[in-house]
Amino acid sequence: MTEMLTRPVATEARTGLVEILDGRTWSRVCPLEELTPGRGVAVLSESGQQVAVFRDRSGGLYAVDNLDPFSGAYVLSRGIVGSRDGAPTVASPMYKHVFDLRDGRCLDEERTPDGRPAVLRVWSVRIVQEGDR
Amino acid sequence: MTTRPEAAQSLKDLVLVGHGMVGQRFLEAFVEQPGAAGWRITVLAEEPRAAYDRVHLTSWFSGASAEELSLTPTGFLAEHGIDLRLADPATAVDRAAHTVTCASGAVLRYDALVLATGSYPFVPPVPGHDAAGCHVYRTIEDLERIRDGAETPGTRVGVVVGGGLLGLEAAGALTALGLETHVVEFAPRLMAIQVDEGGGRLLQRKIEALGVNVHTGAGTQSVLTGADGRVRAMGLSDGRELPADLVVFSAGVRPRDQLARECGLPVGERGGVVVDERCRTRDPHVYAIGECAMAVDGRVYGLVAPGYAMAETAARSLADDGDDVDGGNGLGEEHHFTGADTSTKLKLLGVDVASFGDAHGATEGAVDVLYSDSRAGIYKKLVIGADGRLLGGVLVGDTESYGLLRPLAIGGKPLQTAPEQLVLPSGLVPVAGPIALPDEAVVCSCHNVSKGEIRAAVHDRGCTTVPEVKKCTKAGTGCGSCVKLLGTIVAEELEAGGVTVDRSLCEHFGQTRAELYEIVRVAGIGGFSELLDRYGRGGEGCDVCKPAVASILASLAGGHVLDGEQSALQDTNDHFLANLQRNGSYSVVPRIPGGEITPEGLITIGEIARDHGLYTKITGGQRIDLFGASVDQLPQIWRRLVDAGFESGHAYGKSLRTVKSCVGETWCRYGVQDSVGLAIELELRYRGLRSPHKLKAAVSGCARECAEAQGKDFGVIATSAGWNLYVGGNGGMTPRHADLLAADLDKETLLRTIDRFLMFYIRTADRLERTSVWLDRIEGGLEHVRQVVLEDSLGICAELDALMARHVDAYEDEWAAVLADPDRLRRFTSFVNAPGTPDPAVTFVPERGQIRPARPDEDGRILTPALVAGPRLEVRTA
CATH class of the missing domain: 3.30.413.10 (Sulfite Reductase Hemoprotein, domain 1)
Incomplete structure (x- = not known):
């Protein structure tokens, strides 16, 4: 059975193929077991956008933009996954800004240096089991 | 006759003349007053730029830009509807008509006028004082002229007239500009106002050791010019002639009180608009603050802290009695400006100098306690009153204790420790803690915050950290010299109140790093999850505790940093065994032990850098940093480095x-x-x-x-x-x-x-x-x-x-181990779903024969090994 989940996924699944929703089509990320709990990977979406996909230690899956709006570098996938007051987070490896992985909001500053809201786009993630495709 | 629009007639008009440090502080204080919204504010500035930090003007020479020196927060003027008119100074005041005329010809009506015109540099009226090559040292424009002068070919020797605070700053600047520098001071010692004879002697020795020539007790008789009308020498009062190509006058400042004089306001004998304790001039509609004003104690203050205090007083006073200029008296005496502490602590040419209270022992019956070590370059003198109270002091070479001593002297309570304990080098005697400070002692002199107010912020307003206290009281947000003392007072206050200072590593662990180290060591913990489950507060962990625990585990348990659970704990640098740079690329530093490297080794590194198109730079640690690698390139680069006998330099760890x-x-x-x-x-x-x-x-x-x-x-x-x-x-x-x-x-x-x-x-x-x-x-x-x-x-x-x-x-070697393990190697890919595709966002442009990251507005190109190296990539050296 396919777990058709939008938004962040909390799953008991141990295997399967992780995908993100790129507009209307699902793009392949990688097999679930290749995601190290507590870390992220960078994905190039079908439309050429950079997405950071994370798995936390309790099994949650999250996908947000890979672009760190504070540094302008595509590095968020290389940040450390954590939690703050119960919210799953990633800390940018560049200047350590922390983002809520559920809604993409920066928890340290509301705006980026150029005045735009410091919010990352959140991408939908799902796990597809063998034979469901 | 008014140039103002007809609208908003109900607003009263406030005109501030001068937008220097004190003027800006006045604006900041005034807009916070309850009635400020009822005023429309116009600022007339002479300089072409908004208020900037004149105290740190010299840092302009070491690279601080005019923007960095700016004191006007972005959006501040707009937010408060302040009309700042740059390069349009006031030229006349008509007190009967309540108008100010500006250089541009505009005439502004005012309900209240604040003069913050500051001061001008005093140039002794000696012959030749206005010759080409003579400068003053006050504005950014002055500095630009001095720099241009120093860079003119043939300019070799610079002479500074005046060995005070500003003169020494100027001397430092001339030295930094590469000139042979002389300081000519009329008084028998440098910084005669602040330091005493002994301190001055040590200061002079230290400054001479920096290559500055000091001539004390020498007056400036004339500036001699050559045939071209330019400065060629200085004639001194002792008959000597000092060759000079450039002269900077910094022989003190004089209040700019011309506007006030011309409109009939009383000024002091030696200048300065006479003001009362509310900073009002004789005309209740006109205020004067800062260096242009003479305070009720008959002094004209040339320091920024008293200027700030006057700005606050004027702002409160004006907001308080603006409605009724003749009557209002709600301004509490605590806000009156009756005089100020002129203590100073500064670093001049790298030499620490501080002076506080009655530094010269002018009080009757005062005695000195002196500690002097010429070898170590330290001079400390305390002035003690006949009643045992600390009155003041001079510190040269070591001003560490200034933060503690100044409040003790200003607080005026008898000392609780023997005075010699306060001047002897720490280590010889226990140092008295700030707990000994009386509550009324002023800890932050920039914002006039007492120890009592800081304590109140902790126990009444719930502040538990220095940043909170800073926000709450403003203490420590000026020059910053009291921040260390602030921290000690906050900690002591918390402890005294029975509050345990929270030393938790982060929200996931209540322990300090050292405590976690002990737990891991004693309990034999092997992983992060185990530690968090057994000794933590739950949750995922975070970017603070994960790398800290990873480091503890690595120190105690050993093993590869990318093994098992540990690999998820590492900072990105440790994760990729390379150093993240600003555009998301990495740099690589092979170990070169002791900085010793063979020609073959150098050639190998050079070849690898060339083949991968990397930018190379020698580091401060005697090795070579290779910049611009993508994560995909790291294993290829390291394969060649390891084959050539290099190993990880741990620059990332x-x-x-x-x-x-x-x-x-x-x-x-x-x-x-x-x-x-x-x-x-x-x-x-x-x-x-x-x-x-x-x-x-x-x-x-x-x-x-x-x-x-x-x-x-x-x-x-x-x-x-x-x-x-x-x-x-x-x-x-x-x-x-x-x-x-x-x-x-x-x-x-x-x-x-x-x-x-x-x-x-x-x-x-x-x-x-x-x-x-x-x-x-x-x-x-x-x-x-x-x-x-x-x-x-x-x-x-x-x-x-x-x-x-x-x-x-x-x-x-961590890198050799990674290369030998396909599992560990797998992470070195830019995109997990498109291995081999380089990151399209990482682009470079050429500069000085190498690459550098492209800026957002530049059209850089993606650097792939194929692009740079062509077929050479296949050639293996080993």
């Missing part, structure tokens, strides 16, 4: 970086030991050692100290009898000279002592605490560390030795 060395006795005429040999041995011994922060080291082959070992976490200096070991040194933002831990050690003892020092540091330091901070923080300081590592006072040396022995045995 909180671990040993380099052991820098001078060339030593092998080649150097002065060397007494083989410093390179020892540096290599030390670097190989401690390579890969994970610690609370990075570790830097150096070995110098003789006392000339060319390797700068005293600026390192551990440094070794050769003596004819062995090696001297220094610890706790630091460069960077907070430089600290290292302390001598042990002298004349043989090599075996040296290694053992360093082993123990490092392991004791790793065991007890906080997260990201360098040895310099650690050494100052831990109870007992250097002496305690000495007892632990040399006398085994804690009985842990056997354990420390064993840990280091295990580290040395278990070392393996």
Whole structure:
């Protein structure tokens, strides 16, 4: 059975193929077991956008933009996954800004240096089991 | 006659003349007053730019831009509807008509007028004072002219007239511009207002040691010019002629009170608009603040702190009685300006100087307590009253105790400690804590915040940290010299209130790093999850605790940093075993122990850099940094480096970086030991050692100290009898000279002592605490560390030795291990779903024959090995 989940996924699944929703089509990320709990990977979406996909230690899956709006570098996938007051987070490896992985909001500053809201786009993630495709 | 629009007639008009530091502070204070919204504010500025930090003007020469010096927060003027008119100074005031005329011809009506016109540099009216090549030192434009003058070909010698605070600043600037610099001071000593004879003598010696020529007791008779009308020399009062190509006058300032004089307002005998304790002039509609005003104590204050105090007073006063200029008296006396403390602490040409209270012992019956060490370059004098109270003092060379002493002197309570304890070098006697300070003692003189107010912020307003207290009271947000004292007061207050200071590592662990280290060590914890489950507060962990725990596990348990659960804990640098740079690319630093490298090694590194199109730079640690690699390139680059015999330099880790060395006795005429040999041995011994922060080291082959070992976490200096070991040194933002831990050690003892020092540091330091901070923080300081590592006072040396022995045995090159393991190699890919595709966002442009990251507005190109190297990539060197 396919777990058709939008938004962040909390799953008991141990295997399967992780995908993100790129507009209307699902793009392949990688097999679930290749995601190290507590870390992220960078994905190039079908439309050429950079997405950071994370798995936390309790099994949650999250996908947000890979672009760190504070540094302008595509590095968020290389940040450390954590939690703050119960919210799953990633800390940018560049200047350590922390983002809520559920809604993409920066928890340290509301705006980026150029005045735009410091919010990352959140991408939908799902796990597809063998034979469901 | 008014140029104002008809709308908003109900608003009252406030005109501020002058937009300097004090003017800006007035605006900030005024807009916070309850009635401020009822005023429309116009500011007339003479200079072409908004208020900037004149106190730190000299930093413009060391690269601070005009923008960085700006004191006007972005959006401040717009937010408060303030109309700032730059380069349009006021030229006349008509008090009867309540108008100000500006240089542009505009005429503004006012309900209240605030004069903050500051002062102008005093130029002695000697012949030739206005010749080409003569300058003053007050505005950014003045500095631009001085720089242009200094850079004119043929300009070799600069003379500064005036050996006061500003004169020495100017001398520093001229020296930095490469001129032979002379200071001519009329008084018998430098900084005659602030320091006494002894302090002045030491100051002069220190400044002369920096290459500045000082002529005290010498007046300026004339400025002599050449045929071209330019400065050629200075004629001094003692008949000497001092050759000069450029002259800077900084012989004091005079209040700019011309506007006030011309409209009939009284001014002091030596200048300065006369104001009352509310900073009002004789005309209740006109205020004067800062350097243009003469306070009720008859003084004109030339320092910024009193100016700020006047700005606050005027702002409150105006908001308070603006409705009824003749009557209002709601302004509490505590806000009156009746005079100010002129204590100063500054760093001039790198020399610390401070003076506070009655520095010259003018009070009747005052006596001196003096400590002077010419060898160490320290002079400290305290002035003690007949009743035992501290009245003031002078500190040169070491101003560490200023933050404590000044409030004691201004507070006026009898001393609770013997005065000699306050001047003797720390270590000889216990230093009195700030607990001894009376509540009324002013801790922050920039914002006039007393110790009592800081205590109240802690116990009444719930502040528990220094940043909170700063926000709440403004203390520590001016010059910052009191922040250290602030921290101690906050900590003491919290402790006194029974509040335990929260030293938790983060929200996931209630322990400090040192406590976690002990838990991992004693309980034999093998992983992060286990530690968090058994001893933490739950949750996922975070970017603070994960790398800290990873470091502890690496120090105690060993193993590869990318193994198992540990791999998820590492910072990105440790995760990719490379250093993240600003555009998301990485840099690579192979280890070059002791900075010694063969020509073959250099060629190999050069070839690899060339083939991969990397930018190369020599580091401060005597190795070579290769920039611009993508994560995909890292294994390819390291394959070639490892094949050529290089290994990881751990530039990415909180671990040993380099052991820098001078060339030593092998080649150097002065060397007494083989410093390179020892540096290599030390670097190989401690390579890969994970610690609370990075570790830097150096070995110098003789006392000339060319390797700068005293600026390192551990440094070794050769003596004819062995090696001297220094610890706790630091460069960077907070430089600290290292302390001598042990002298004349043989090599075996040296290694053992360093082993123990490092392991004791790793065991007890906080997260990201360098040895310099650690050494100052831990109870007992250097002496305690000495007892632990040399006398085994804690009985842990056997354990420390064993840990280091295990580290040395278990070392393996992290990169070689990664290359041998397909599992570990897999992460080195830009996109997990498109291996081999380079990151399209990482682009470069050429600069000076190499690459550099493209800026957002530049059209850079993606750098792939194929693009740069072509077929050469396939050629393997080994």
